[in-house]
Amino acid sequence: MPLFEYKxxxxxxxxxxxxxxxxxxxxxxxxxxxxxxxxxxxxxxGKGGLSLDVFRPRRRGMNSREIGQxxxxxxxxxxxxxxxxxxxxVLQELGENERVQRTVADIRxxxxxxxxxxxxxxxxxxTFGRLFINMVNAGExxxxxDHTLDRLxxxxxxxxxxxxxxxxxxxxxxxxILLAAGSLVLLLVYVIPQFTPIFEELGGDLPLVTKIVLAxxxxxxNFWWGLIALTVIAVLxxxxxxxxxxxxxxxxxxxxxxxxxxxxxxxxxxxxxxxTLGTLLLNGVPLLSAMSIGxxxxxxxxxxxxxxxxxxxxxxxxxxxxxxxxxxxxxRLALQMISVGEETGKLDVMLLxxxxxxxxxxxxxxxxxxxxFTPVVTLLxxxxxxxxxxxxxxxxxxxxxxxx
Numbered sequence: 204m205p206l207f208e209y210k211x212x213x214x215x216x217x218x219x220x221x222x223x224x225x226x227x228x229x230x231x232x233x234x235x236x237x238x239x240x241x242x243x244x245x246x247x248x249g250k251g252g253l254s255l256d257v258f259r260p261r262r263r264g265m266n267s268r269e270i271g272q273x274x275x276x277x278x279x280x281x282x283x284x285x286x287x288x289x290x291x292x293v294l295q296e297l298g299e300n301e302r303v304q305r306t307v308a309d310i311r312x313x314x315x316x317x318x319x320x321x322x323x324x325x326x327x328x329x330t331f332g333r334l335f336i337n338m339v340n341a342g343e344x345x346x347x348x349d350h351t352l353d354r355l356x357x358x359x360x361x362x363x364x365x366x367x368x369x370x371x372x373x374x375x376x377x378x379x380i381l382l383a384a385g386s387l388v389l390l391l392v393y394v395i396p397q398f399t400p401i402f403e404e405l406g407g408d409l410p411l412v413t414k415i416v417l418a419x420x421x422x423x424x425n426f427w428w429g430l431i432a433l434t435v436i437a438v439l440x441x442x443x444x445x446x447x448x449x450x451x452x453x454x455x456x457x458x459x460x461x462x463x464x465x466x467x468x469x470x471x472x473x474x475x476x477x478x479t480l481g482t483l484l485l486n487g488v489p490l491l492s493a494m495s496i497g498x499x500x501x502x503x504x505x506x507x508x509x510x511x512x513x514x515x516x517x518x519x520x521x522x523x524x525x526x527x528x529x530x531x532x533x534x535r536l537a538l539q540m541i542s543v544g545e546e547t548g549k550l551d552v553m554l555l556x557x558x559x560x561x562x563x564x565x566x567x568x569x570x571x572x573x574x575x576f577t578p579v580v581t582l583l584x585x586x587x588x589x590x591x592x593x594x595x596x597x598x599x600x601x602x603x604x605x606x607x
Contacts, residue, residue, distance in 0.1 A: 206248040207231045211240040265306050271359050278352035288315050334496050341487040351486050358482045372569040383584040390591050391420035413594040455504045467568050472506050473537050474561035481554030
């Protein structure tokens with residue numbers, strides 16, 4: 204039977220930790236709850252994955268994994284009836300490193316001095332974003348802070364899952380491209396040059412394809428530093444171009460208009476914006492304030508501009524779906540669902556359904572793109588390697604004819 208480590212809060216508010224033999228992690232949590240404790244962390248001894256630690260890093264004050272853990276645990280403690288300052292004290296004691304303990308201690312001290320939790324979070328030098336702070340503020344005003352933190356934790360987890368699904372899907376194509384590039388460089392830089400002295404010694408006019416391959420290999424072998432310098436310059440130029448708002452707007456427009464990539468980008472941004480806006484509305488944040496925050500989570504500047512334009516129109520009394528549709532860039536299904544949400548008075552719920560729908564659409568689109576991309580890259584790699592091998596064979600045959 205495996206051994207599990209746990210941390211919990213006792214009915215008296217004290218922090219308890221220890222080990223327990225159990226069949227599964229769920230059994231550990233159930234036993235802690237039966238004893239009247241509030242489970243905060245549980246993991247198999249010797250392993251790093253905490254059952255309640257579901258977020259990944261973002262450096263500054265506290266990283267995203269630590270923020271997610273803080274949110275989930277604070278929601279659990281408040282839901283169990285502990286006062287806010289005592290809950291923060293417990294979380295400060297449970298901090299896994301000095302940086303987390305220092306941040307939580309500062310939040311606790313500001314709350315004890317009479318400030319609200321949202322004000323204490325806002326004072327943490329940008330560690331907690333506007334979305335986080337506005338939702339906490341809405342929860343405090345509505346007297347539902349524990350439920351708000353629970354929804355916020357769910358929002359962070361779903362956002363992380365969408366981001367991780369995109370990153371995970373890109374790992375294999377990137378590795379495949381690196382493998383292809385590495386194989387070609389190895390052939391051109393180390394293998395093909397071995398034949399060059401032989402061709403020169405025997406003389407004769409080499410086939411055009413052989414001359415091209417030898418020239419490419421020579422450039423890679425003798426001027427690799429220049430290629431690296433050109434790559435660095437190109438990257439810096441591209442970053443500088445995107446730093447200009449006008450040129451970034453033009454670039455994002457071209458990306459959005461691309462046949463397959465543009466569709467994927469639109470779905471990702473739609474899911475992100477809809478989940479943010481829906482979560483904020485569900486927690487009582489006014490629509491205009493929620494749209495202002497939601498616009499900031501949209502990465503594509505063209506879609507962000509559409510949201511801002513729609514926000515200005517909504518301020519004068521227009522509908523959200525109709526004004527988002529003016530840019531003709533958001534998916535039509537999403538706009539129709541938002542329109543239904545406005546008509547039924549359940550815009551927040553419908554926005555979350557839009558987010559769930561497009562989360563699935565993103566995964567399906569990525570799967571379809573990969574099903575095409577992988578064989579295409581494999582075929583191109585085979586053609587390139589075949590061309591290099593063919594160039595050598597043609598040269599050998601040409602020289603044999605001259606010798607004969």
